[in-house]
Amino acid sequence: MRSLFNQTLLKIAENNDRIYMILADIGYGEIEEFAERFPDRFFNVGVAEQNMTGVACGVAMEGNIAITYSIANFPTLRCLEQIRNDVCYHNVNVKIVIIGGGLAYGALGVSHQSTEDLAIMRALPDMVVVAPSDFVEAEAATYAMIEHDGPVYYRCGYKKEPPLHPGPIDFRFGRAIQVCDGADATLIGTGTVTYRAWQAAQLLEQRGIRTRVLSMHTVKPIDAEAVVAAARETGAILTVEEHNILGGLGGAVAEVLADSGMGVPFRRIGLPDTYVHIVGSHEWLLDHYGFSPQAIADSTQEVIARK
Numbered sequence: 001m002r003s004l005f006n007q008t009l010l011k012i013a014e015n016n017d018r019i020y021m022i023l024a025d026i027g028y029g030e031i032e033e034f035a036e037r038f039p040d041r042f043f044n045v046g047v048a049e050q051n052m053t054g055v056a057c058g059v060a061m062e063g064n065i066a067i068t069y070s071i072a073n074f075p076t077l078r079c080l081e082q083i084r085n086d087v088c089y090h091n092v093n094v095k096i097v098i099i100g101g102g103l104a105y106g107a108l109g110v111s112h113q114s115t116e117d118l119a120i121m122r123a124l125p126d127m128v129v130v131a132p133s134d135f136v137e138a139e140a141a142t143y144a145m146i147e148h149d150g151p152v153y154y155r156c157g158y159k160k161e162p163p164l165h166p167g168p169i170d171f172r173f174g175r176a177i178q179v180c181d182g183a184d185a186t187l188i189g190t191g192t193v194t195y196r197a198w199q200a201a202q203l204l205e206q207r208g209i210r211t212r213v214l215s216m217h218t219v220k221p222i223d224a225e226a227v228v229a230a231a232r233e234t235g236a237i238l239t240v241e242e243h244n245i246l247g248g249l250g251g252a253v254a255e256v257l258a259d260s261g262m263g264v265p266f267r268r269i270g271l272p273d274t275y276v277h278i279v280g281s282h283e284w285l286l287d288h289y290g291f292s293p294q295a296i297a298d299s300t301q302e303v304i305a306r307k
Contacts (some may be wrong), residue, residue, distance in 0.1 A: 001138045001157030001192070002099045006030045008142040009067065013038060018064045019146065024052040026070045049074055053082035053094070060092035065146060069097045072105055072114040076121065076153070087151050088124045095145050096121075100158035101131060101191060102242030103276065106285045110275045114155070118190070119247025121153040122220040128173055129220040131155035131191035134164040137217050140171035148173065157192045158282070164195050164215065174221040182210030185304050186230035189240040190216045190249045193291055197240040200296035211300060219249050224256045231262040236303045238267045240296060242286070245270035265306035269299060 010033060013019040020041045021034055035042040045052045049070065056066035068075045075096050076083065087094045098114055105112035122129045128148060132138040138156065145152045169177055176188070179198055189197040194215050201211040212234055214226055231237055237257065239250040250268030257266060271289055280288065290299075 001132070001135060001161050002030055002159060004135050004138055005097070005142055005156050006034065008139050010034055010037070012143065012146055013041070016065070016146070017041070020056075020059050020064050020066045022052050022056045022059065022066055022068050024049045024070055024074065026074070031069070049078040050082050053079040054086055056094045057082070057086040057090065057092055060094050061090065065093045065095065067095045067097055070099070072098055072100050072112050073117060074098075076114070076117050080120065084124055088126050091126045091150050093149065093151075095152045095154060097154045097156055099156050101155040102193065103285045103289075104158040104282050106280055106282045109279055110277075113276055115242075115244050115271055115276070116247075117153070117155065118219050118241065118243050118249065119251065122252065123247075124151075126150050127220065128152045128218065129155075130173065130218050132157070132217050133189065133192055133194040133215045134161055136163070136165045136169055137171060137177070137215065140169060141217065144171060144173055155191060161192045162195050164198060171217070173218045174223055175218070176223040176226040177215040177217065179213040179215055180211070182212040183234055184209045184211060185236040185238065185300050186212040186214060186234045187238050187240060187296070187300065188214045188216050188227070188230070188249065188253060190219055191242055193240055193242040193286070196286070196291055196293050197296055199293035200300060203293055203297040204300060207297075207301070209301065209304065216249060219252055222252045222256060224260070227253055227256045228260050228262060231257060231260070231264045235307050236265045236300075238269060238296075238300055238303055240269045240291070242291070243270050244273055246273055265303045267299060267303050269296060
């Protein structure tokens with residue numbers, strides 16, 4: 001997905017000279033073409049993410065669109081004060097792009113895992129928070145990110161993500177995409193783990209259970225209308241996110257349900273509220289923490305039993 005993002009951004013930058021990339025000594029193997037073709041719009045500030053964000057804010061305040069780009073939590077947690085006080089307070093066109101959200105860099109341990117980012121970023125005023133589920137959404141989200149006037153947090157996948165959508169989609173910030181329909185329960189996913197929610201729905205279909213699957217690619221603004229409709233029409237909701245169980249997609253959906261007064265059975269599937277103290281491949285870690293299609297399907301049946 002990161003390669004697709006960079007190629008899409010390159011296409012957009014060919015026709016938009018307001019686009020700048022500001023990096024903190026990262027991204028090699030993907031960003032050279034942008035640096036070579038647009039050297040006047042490319043800055044590598046070194047291993048200094050706080051400076052990277054400050055420079056990006058200055059570039060944006062001159063009327064440009066600045067993209068900061070790095071691995072997992074580096075362009076967020078290391079420079080959160082600058083994102084809050086510089087980018088969001090001034091509501092400028094800085095687009096914060098991370099590569100490999102969640103446990104994608106599993107073998108490198110917790111320092112390279114981004115498991116609190118959705119909660120932190122969605123708490124910042126004026127910040128749009130988006131996590132595409134597959135290549136089709138990633139490309140559409142890149143265009144939407146550039147067109148949006150204001151800060152955007154873009155949680156990009158790493159590589160080898162399977163396709164979720166078989167054809168074109170109608171992608172808009174704040175509007176969920178229905179992957180499949182069902183009347184017994186709804187699985188709401190964000191990011192690349194949504195594919196596993198869809199796989200779980202296929203397993204449930206074999207058990208005679210029809211499950212709606214929503215790709216909630218935009219965690220903020222959340223599509224409250226889709227959440228309420230799913231609660232009313234299917235009677236049970238589960239959220240699936242490669243993120244701490246607190247404050248992310250599950251928290252956002254719970255807030256919608258509470259505000260709407262929809263008292264339906266609800267469960268959050270996410271990482272436990274602790275750091276990942278084990279090391280393994282991305283796929284192995286996902287299975288270990290309950291994101292296998294089988295585990296998601298079993299949780300869905302348990303929630304349906306509470307209806």
